[in-house]
Amino acid sequence: MKSSRRSFLEAGLGLPVLLGAAPSPAATSQAAETTGSKDSSFDPWVEIHRENLRHNVKEISRRVASRPILAVIKNNGYGMGVANVARLLEPQPEIFGFAVVKLHEAISLRDAGIRKPILLLGPFDEKNLEDAVARSVMPMVYTPLGQAIDNIAAKTQKPVPLHICVDTGIGRVGVPYYQAAPLVRDLAARKSVQIQGTMMTFTEDPDFDKEQLRRFNETCASFEKEGISLGKRHAASSFSLFQHPHAFFDMVRPGMAIYGIYSENEFRRASIMDLRPAISLKARVIYAKKLRPGDSAGYNRAYVAKDDVWVATLPVGHADGWPRTAPKGAKVRINGDLYPVIASVSASHCIVEIGREERVKIGDVATFFDTQPGSRPEDLSEACGASVYDLTMHLSPLLPRRFV
Numbered sequence: 001m002k003s004s005r006r007s008f009l010e011a012g013l014g015l016p017v018l019l020g021a022a023p024s025p026a027a028t029s030q031a032a033e034t035t036g037s038k039d040s041s042f043d044p045w046v047e048i049h050r051e052n053l054r055h056n057v058k059e060i061s062r063r064v065a066s067r068p069i070l071a072v073i074k075n076n077g078y079g080m081g082v083a084n085v086a087r088l089l090e091p092q093p094e095i096f097g098f099a100v101v102k103l104h105e106a107i108s109l110r111d112a113g114i115r116k117p118i119l120l121l122g123p124f125d126e127k128n129l130e131d132a133v134a135r136s137v138m139p140m141v142y143t144p145l146g147q148a149i150d151n152i153a154a155k156t157q158k159p160v161p162l163h164i165c166v167d168t169g170i171g172r173v174g175v176p177y178y179q180a181a182p183l184v185r186d187l188a189a190r191k192s193v194q195i196q197g198t199m200m201t202f203t204e205d206p207d208f209d210k211e212q213l214r215r216f217n218e219t220c221a222s223f224e225k226e227g228i229s230l231g232k233r234h235a236a237s238s239f240s241l242f243q244h245p246h247a248f249f250d251m252v253r254p255g256m257a258i259y260g261i262y263s264e265n266e267f268r269r270a271s272i273m274d275l276r277p278a279i280s281l282k283a284r285v286i287y288a289k290k291l292r293p294g295d296s297a298g299y300n301r302a303y304v305a306k307d308d309v310w311v312a313t314l315p316v317g318h319a320d321g322w323p324r325t326a327p328k329g330a331k332v333r334i335n336g337d338l339y340p341v342i343a344s345v346s347a348s349h350c351i352v353e354i355g356r357e358e359r360v361k362i363g364d365v366a367t368f369f370d371t372q373p374g375s376r377p378e379d380l381s382e383a384c385g386a387s388v389y390d391l392t393m394h395l396s397p398l399l400p401r402r403f404v
């Protein structure tokens, strides 16, 4: 099943990070000893694979000839926990800094002790801007904010570093390239402003991307001719790492590739980068039983057994971030074998078909997606039409994150 890469991305998770620093399994069990059970040991959890994260950063760095990487960790660090990811990535020399959309994520990174540059891709008002600057968070600017920046710089007695966003055709945010001159000249002329970067975003329509690239190059060249320093130019998300080597510029700006997931399934077969998933979703079987012919499973009797068949119930539903489309073809790995998701996905449960034999039992670990071929996020995405962005970004921030 072909899923659109961006189908639901724009509605991405923007919930607060409740788990700041996720406890290690050791810390979790220690806490359980002193305070009693908080989570059921059957509850779903998210695993973060440290070594794979490191590997992916090195792989991206190799691909972009050691250009700096501005790691996009928005939407709760693509499901891993924004502070978790930043703490793991920060020590890597390839990582220049971080980009998030929500101001609260930027602030929580500073609260977590993150020191590398942070670029705020999302909106802010004047008070927000002052708070952001006070925490050394760089705004992405595309409206005439010169006076507001002057006011802040007058208080801090320091120029405000920022990145300018130019819209070359995505039509989302950014000053339209053909109207950029007055804004860029105004900002460049102010002592209060330090332009540290200039950026654009591709639509990821391969033909139109070429036109966007042409527009960006031409716009930047005209400012440089006027003697305006644009800082680091950047445009490349994960898609462009594969598709647009001419758009690597001075820095790249990937998200999904860092987490080891191919944003398009065709990239998996392209041998351009070896990406290893850095995130898994797991839980334990809570019930296994044999259905008789005619017995049903799920709301609306979505599944009716034709013969005697074993099914297993798993404590993972759409409220945890498991897609409602999973019964269209998703498989869950239990004891090394893949079993199809059946019936309907409810808020906190789903059901898998085991077959004629009782092959799983209560407490067995079930893997919804992980690092193995056949159950990677891309496999699941292909099987049931959920975009890989939904699989990670829609994971409930309430699920425990464990480092492996």
Ligand SMILES: Cc1ncc(COP(=O)(O)O)c(C=O)c1O
Residues within 6 Å of the ligand: 072, 121, 201, 236, 237, 238, 239, 253, 254, 255, 256, 257, 263
């Ligand atoms: C402005 C911007 N840059 C970079 C990215 C990273 O994209 P990806 O996760 O596809 O690499 C995103 C995410 O959608 C984005 O909005």
